[in-house]
Amino acid sequence: MGVDRRFFLKALGLTGAAIGTGKPLGASPVVSEDETEFHGILFDSTWCAGCQGCEIACAEAHGLEGPALEDVPEVGKKRKANEYRRTVVNAHETSAGEFFVKTQCMQCAQPACVSACLTKAMYKQKDGSVIWREEKCMGCRYCMISCPFDAPKFEYHSTNPKIQKCDMCYDRVKEGLLPACVENCPAEAVKFGSRRELIAEARQRIADFPGMYHDVIYGEHEAGGTGWLYLSSVPFEELGFNTKVQKKPYPELTKGFLYSVPSVFVLAPAVLLGIHSATKNKSNQDNENE
Amino acid sequence: MNNTTAIEQPRNGKSTWKFLAEELKPKGKPFTWFNIISVPVITAGIVIIILRFIHGLGYVSNIDQEVPWGLWKGFNVVTGVAFAGGAYVLTFIVYILNVQKFKSIVRVTVLNGFLAYVFYAGALVLDLGRPLKIINPIIGNSFGANSVLFLIAWHFLLYMIAQLIEFSPAIAEWLGAKRARKILSGMTIGAVIMGITLSTLHQSGLGALFLMASEKIHPLWYNEFIPILFLVSSVFAGLSMVIFEGSISKRVFADKISEKNKTGHKGIIHTFSQICAFAMFVYFFMHIIVFVHGKNWAYLNSRMGVWYLVEMIGFVLVPMVMFFVSYRKVNITLAKVAAIVTMLGIVINRLNVSIIAYRWDAEVPYYPTWMEVVVTFTIIFIEVWVFRWVVNRMPVYNESPAWAKENEH
Ligand code: SF4
Ligand code: SF4
Numbered sequence: 001m002g003v004d005r006r007f008f009l010k011a012l013g014l015t016g017a018a019i020g021t022g023k024p025l026g027a028s029p030v031v032s033e034d035e036t037e038f039h040g041i042l043f044d045s046t047w048c049a050g051c052q053g054c055e056i057a058c059a060e061a062h063g064l065e066g067p068a069l070e071d072v073p074e075v076g077k078k079r080k081a082n083e084y085r086r087t088v089v090n091a092h093e094t095s096a097g098e099f100f101v102k103t104q105c106m107q108c109a110q111p112a113c114v115s116a117c118l119t120k121a122m123y124k125q126k127d128g129s130v131i132w133r134e135e136k137c138m139g140c141r142y143c144m145i146s147c148p149f150d151a152p153k154f155e156y157h158s159t160n161p162k163i164q165k166c167d168m169c170y171d172r173v174k175e176g177l178l179p180a181c182v183e184n185c186p187a188e189a190v191k192f193g194s195r196r197e198l199i200a201e202a203r204q205r206i207a208d209f210p211g212m213y214h215d216v217i218y219g220e221h222e223a224g225g226t227g228w229l230y231l232s233s234v235p236f237e238e239l240g241f242n243t244k245v246q247k248k249p250y251p252e253l254t255k256g257f258l259y260s261v262p263s264v265f266v267l268a269p270a271v272l273l274g275i276h277s278a279t280k281n282k283s284n285q286d287n288e289n290e
Numbered sequence: 291m292n293n294t295t296a297i298e299q300p301r302n303g304k305s306t307w308k309f310l311a312e313e314l315k316p317k318g319k320p321f322t323w324f325n326i327i328s329v330p331v332i333t334a335g336i337v338i339i340i341l342r343f344i345h346g347l348g349y350v351s352n353i354d355q356e357v358p359w360g361l362w363k364g365f366n367v368v369t370g371v372a373f374a375g376g377a378y379v380l381t382f383i384v385y386i387l388n389v390q391k392f393k394s395i396v397r398v399t400v401l402n403g404f405l406a407y408v409f410y411a412g413a414l415v416l417d418l419g420r421p422l423k424i425i426n427p428i429i430g431n432s433f434g435a436n437s438v439l440f441l442i443a444w445h446f447l448l449y450m451i452a453q454l455i456e457f458s459p460a461i462a463e464w465l466g467a468k469r470a471r472k473i474l475s476g477m478t479i480g481a482v483i484m485g486i487t488l489s490t491l492h493q494s495g496l497g498a499l500f501l502m503a504s505e506k507i508h509p510l511w512y513n514e515f516i517p518i519l520f521l522v523s524s525v526f527a528g529l530s531m532v533i534f535e536g537s538i539s540k541r542v543f544a545d546k547i548s549e550k551n552k553t554g555h556k557g558i559i560h561t562f563s564q565i566c567a568f569a570m571f572v573y574f575f576m577h578i579i580v581f582v583h584g585k586n587w588a589y590l591n592s593r594m595g596v597w598y599l600v601e602m603i604g605f606v607l608v609p610m611v612m613f614f615v616s617y618r619k620v621n622i623t624l625a626k627v628a629a630i631v632t633m634l635g636i637v638i639n640r641l642n643v644s645i646i647a648y649r650w651d652a653e654v655p656y657y658p659t660w661m662e663v664v665v666t667f668t669i670i671f672i673e674v675w676v677f678r679w680v681v682n683r684m685p686v687y688n689e690s691p692a693w694a695k696e697n698e699h
Pocket of ligand 1: 104105106107108111112113114130146147148149150151152165
């Protein structure tokens with residue numbers, strides 16, 4: 001989003017302010033050497049055993065309810081993340097057998113939610129995590145409208161509602177810990193690291209076991225690239241993934257509109273004033289002629 | 291003439307406070323049909339609003355994790371603003387094109403627009419989960435300047451100010467403040483230019499809000515031209531509203547409207563039907579291009595497809611033809627009917643984009659609760675109350691006081 005905002009402000013003639021807002025993140029998800037690389041998490045669905053360890057750990061780490069005892073992943077049951085749980089694991093029957101998939105906020109490289117948020121409550125940090133900041137959010141839920149993965153969840157039954165969504169445990173990572181789900185996955189189906197290295201590793205796994213993997217890393221290009229990356233044996237639509245998401249970053253969809261705003265602000269008043277004086281003179285003349 | 295007499299005179303020598311206190315009292319009959327219906331609705335609505343703040347949004351509303359915007363956003367904000375478009379179209383015709391014929395209805399339209407924005411912004415606040423934080427995007431500790439909603443929020447705010455300035459001479463005339471009136475009238479043209487610019491941007495901006503929901507809105511309604519379609523349709527939505535409102539007011543406020551303006555009203559409607567027919571033609575044509583371009587034929591053969599055809603033919607094409615005929619045949623009644631059909635069409639279109647076609651495939655489709663519906667009407671009714679209060683006091687329909695007219699030249 002760095003680029004978007006910078007361009008927009010520049011167009012408004014506020015370049016100075018933009019320089020003050022920090023270094024650009026660059027359009028590509030992986031940033032240059034001298035900056036922190038984007039983190040990511042690789043989920044390998046061929047390893048996941050559906051034990052819900054991540055669900056429980058996530059709920060504990062964020063003070064949420066988590067799954068009820070009898071609420072286990074089953075084929076045909078579509079469990080969803082909500083305001084009480086930021087992540088869920090679902091079972092899917094596919095052409096290659098039964099697989100489990102964990103879902104949560106994807107940590108987009110150029111997040112729709114961040115460009116939607118009018119208070120900068122949704123915020124993409126330098127380490128790649130997309131976080132929600134309580135003191136800024138006004139609860140308009142425009143982030144929910146815009147997110148292609150329906151990730152942000154809203155506490156509808158609270159008088160001081162929060163948005164709940166995965167933030168890649170940025171606070172734990174800052175202290176040198178692993179994200180709660182990664183630390184608590186007995187099958188090691190989730191792996192934390194720099195996004196660049198994780199993509200390399202995913203490619204390696206596909207190359208090493210060609211029969212085992214479908215040759216696509218979901219998240220490498222989806223929505224302009226996401227922090228969460230997925231490996232699977234079968235095409236991703238079989239696993240209930242949204243494969244209709246576009247490859248371009250979502251904020252590009254509003255760019256054209258936003259960029260035209262400054263020019264309208266300059267041109268429209270000038271044109272209106274021009275017409276106004278033209279017609280005014282004319283009606284004056286008409287009056288004189290009468 | 292010294293200042294004191296200038297102010298005191300129009301109020302028959304009453305002091306400012308006494309004058310205001312008397313003006314605040316209700317005028318008119320207490321038991322009209324409108325009052326009998328609106329008072330219970332407003333009472334219930336206020337109770338529901340209180341419940342909403344005690345128990346949270348989910349207590350009164352059906353919005354959920356998949357459909358986070360419901361009737362309050364879709365109807366009061368998105369639809370209501372389209373209807374308020376009459377103000378910018380009319381100020382453009384009267385102040386920019388200097389067509390004097392429409393001058394008699396500028397004030398009432400601007401007043402309508404202003405109140406609409408005040409109340410729809412109010413609806414927006416009701417719908418906010420954390421309304422106290424609304425200052426964040428305004429006082430500038432966190433500007434999300436690349437957000438469409440940020441733009442809209444600011445435009446609403448600025449446009450309300452512009453409209454208040456446009457309307458302010460009427461307030462000054464009411465209070466008998468001659469000097470203030472002179473200064474405020476001088477600001478009109480600036481406010482008008484600002485207002486039109488802001489309007490074009492946020493009318494289209496309301497459409498641009500949905501641009502990122504590209505897969506969530508049914509392909510028959512989602513396209514990259516939503517902003518332009520919203521802008522073009524706001525022209526005939528606004529004018530239809532002006533026709534509709536004018537026909538009602540002509541009866542309700544009959545005593546206030548001069549004979550000259552009553553006859554003038556026919557001519558106004560006549561010209562409006564021409565503008566509406568033309569704008570609707572452009573709109574319809576754009577829809578066809580978008581439809582063909584998007585290769586959407588396959589979708590027609592479904593429930594949503596039929597619904598799309600109903601909207602396009604029944605509520606765009608038909609009223610367009612009606613407007614056209616009413617213009618050629620100078621049939622004012624037909625124009626009024628066309629205005630009503632057009633307005634229904636706008637309601638359908640805006641609700642389609644923001645609610646009905648939004649996650650049309652959701653497992654649990656969204657239907658508003660009765661409480662949401664009551665609050666929606668509460669907002670509209672309170673707006674009408676305030677409108678009536680203003681019209682009964684300030685020179686909106688009735689002629690400006692003589693002193694104000696002298697100042698004009
Ligand atoms: S998945 Fe949704 S909430 Fe998460 S970063 Fe992307 S746009 Fe934001
Ligand atoms: S709900 Fe909060 S986080 Fe989401 S867009 Fe609105 S202000 Fe931003």
